[in-house]
């Protein structure tokens with residue numbers, strides 16, 4: 111299949127006062143420009159769920175904002191191909207050293223590199239947290255408490271869901287009652303029906319998954335066409351990624367976005383406060399002055415940047431007086447059970463996870479802390495073949511035989527909470543990348559509780575798939591998502607930032623992305639990141655109004 | 661997939677896996693099912709259009725001879741034809757999308773076609789009431805049976821009577837349009853044969869019931885579309901209001917009520933026409949717009965649905981004519 115001809119990765123597009131219009135092929139929208147030498151109110155590193163939300167909300171409040179992203183600024187309608195190989199351009203594939211007892215694989219499963227961040231290739235599952243998880247330590251006896259009340263988060267969930275026009279069920283069976291989702295649930299795909307059938311046979315509740323994909327038109331964005339290319343970037347704009355929601359909002363409100371701009375260092379003054387960011391764009395290192403810096407590069411890049419920005423006033427890295435920057439990195443275990451169905455499923459059709467069971471997030475009668483949700487699956491062929499090769503080690507004729515069942519396969523996969531542990535962490539290695547920046551070194555291992563969790567999950571999902579009529583069941587192991595690395599909390603000794611995302615050490619340095627999570631929760635993270643970012647935006651606006659930032 | 665990750669040696673194995681791979685226990689590939697519609701969209705649209713034209717022409721031919729019917733009968737006959745035409749187009753498309761998986765799925769467009777012809781004929785002439793009555797009765801019965809089949813289809817999926825199934829399985833209200841078409845046709849015949857008040861009352865109540873039923877169906881589907889365009893509220897407010905006005909005028913046909921109902925019905929007919937335009941616009945908002953009509957005509961709002969509003973409204977007008985004091989048809 112031919113690659114898409116696009117200059118997005120070779121030449122900055124957001125420049126000279128204009129930025130790509132994501133809704134029109136070849137289109138542009140005007141973009142405000144800020145001088146590098148005049149400090150802007152906020153320099154934001156990253157344009158994912160953290161960065162783009164803050165860029166939009168702070169610009170809407172009248173602040174001068176420049177947001178940087180190392181990735182390209184795509185127009186999905188013309189830059190995305192229905193080709194798994196081509197779309198690897200959306201993954202963060204810069205070198206990372208991965209170690210520990212259970213080393214993580216990076217790229218397709220956990221981090222993106224594009225304006226819009228990882229949501230450009232996320233799978234759109236948009237679940238709220240169980241309220242008790244925000245006080246996991248006090249109420250459930252594990253992990254850490256969030257410095258936030260669940261009711262406040264639920265208010266921001268409402269706003270996040272509306273901003274992304276989440277298509278969700280009219281009644282959701284778990285958790286406290288919630289308002290109506292802005293858009294209605296999608297039709298269940300055949301693979302979602304397998305989950306539904308299995309759960310009904312076992313007498314367990316299930317639900318259509320709240321999904322960040324349009325079930326009806328929205329402005330210039332088209333409704334979903336159910337072709338199922340979600341994980342590699344949606345070419346219709348049905349997927350409500352940050353690229354088509356908060357990024358256009360930020361631009362319209364007067365924020366500047368700089369694509370293909372890798373921030374290598376946060377600059378500090380002699381007083382130890384931050385003064386701007388040094389970034390690499392179009393072959394040169396440049397400096398943007400700023401009155402405050404917000405780091406939103408996600409759980410590996412945020413700690414990496416903070417650690418690498420060490421200076422005489424902060425010799426162990428910025429915001430790191432607690433020594434916690436980079437620690438307590440979490441993933442979701444992504445264990446799965448697969449089977450062959452008699453009927454044709456064609457699981458690649460439609461968003462991949464249209465049915466969900468959250469029973470084990472809300473039922474505490476189990477032998478592990480934390481919880482997991484499981485969902486129906488729909489991997490594209492290369493993705494599935496890759497999982498087969500890496501999990502089962504099959505090649506050649508055997509692989510071909512397996513893939514012969516592709517259209518009859520169904521699968522269930524968990525998003526399983528792993529415990530926050532100091533030893534799972536991001537550090538800087540001795541090696542440097544092409545820009546001379548230290549390559550991050552990531553250490554990860556499961557603990558016994560994590561193992562009990564996914565063993566439980568696989569047993570349960572096996573029963574569900576079996577009850578749904580699945581045959582030749584087999585299991586795979588994987589991870590997805592990243593959380594933590596810059597925990598927020600109420601105490602400078604046990605957290606990196608406070609509830610406002612503000613560093614305990616430097617009052618004009620903020621963190622706002624998935625790295626703030628003190629615990630991981632048993633659902634996909636992005637809706638919570640967006641809601642938390644909307645909350646933090648209000649806090650930062652209030653600080654700025656009172657003149658307390660700088 | 662290319663990962664640039666390098667993994668440091670560790671003493672544990674990643675990815676534990678258990679179970680028997682399907683490739684080892686199954687050797688033959690299951691036969692693919694035939695879920696894709698066999699008829700190309702262009703052919704389908706041509707066939708539907710042709711069928712409609714044929715039905716209208718047939719009706720005109722049948723109605724060429726015989727005395728001119730009363731105005732009320734003409735209106736009700738046309739209403740029946742319009743409703744049945746909408747059913748023909750809608751069911752041909754939707755059942756073809758389901759690949760006419762079951763034979764009985766042919767019944768809806770075929771019976772609707774016959775009803776179009778009978779409706780047109782009834783609007784044009786008073787001749788051969790017997791065979792027409794048979795067709796109209798057949799339409800009503802087919803519609804009733806269809807309702808049962810559609811409900812069975814809804815209930816057969818996990819979730820049962822859930823919103824997901826009500827939204828996306830066979831539409832529960834669609835076969836009702838055929839019942840209504842048959843009913844209007846019978847009403848048109850009654851307008852010629854029975855005491856005008858009784859015929860008017862039957863037609864009025866039928867029309868009002870139809871409007872309420874339609875409100876439920878439109879309400880459900882516009883709710884499914886999250887009322888993303890404010891215009892989507894128009895039918896769910898105007899149609900039940902018209903239903904009320906028509907019912908009120910039917911039960912006590914005072915001049916004021918008759919006037920009100922007439923106004924409301926006029927508004928509803930206009931809504932039927934404007935709604936078609938809105939649905940066409942809705943189709944254009946799918947990915948690829950009208951250029952991609954082969955998909956968007958199926959995925960978008962049904963273009964053939966809103967005219968059924970005008971169909972019911974015609975039936976309502978017929979009722980009001982019959983009910984008006986001192987008027988005969």
Ligand SMILES: Cc1cc2nc3c(=O)[nH]c(=O)nc-3n(C[C@H](O)[C@H](O)[C@H](O)COP(=O)(O)OP(=O)(O)OC[C@H]3O[C@@H](n4cnc5c(N)ncnc54)[C@H](O)[C@@H]3O)c2cc1C
Pocket residue numbers: 155156157158159160161178179180181217218219220221222223224225226227228229231232233234235236237341371372373374406407408409411412415591592622623624625634635636637639
């Ligand atoms: C395949 C896949 C499927 C997923 N599915 C779901 C799902 O269904 N539901 C869900 O809730 N979540 C899902 N996620 C997770 C979700 O997408 C992420 O948790 C979320 O996007 C993280 O948001 P963030 O703002 O913290 O970081 P990101 O969205 O990753 O944003 C960080 C941005 O910062 C940029 N950046 C980093 N460092 C620098 C630097 N130094 N200079 C300049 N720019 C920098 C990056 O390019 C990136 O664009 C999925 C993830 C993947 C990979």
Ligand code: SF4
Pocket residue numbers: 323333334335336337338339340341343344345346347348349459460461
């Ligand atoms: S299935 Fe829907 S959300 Fe996914 S890529 Fe296609 S249009 Fe986008």
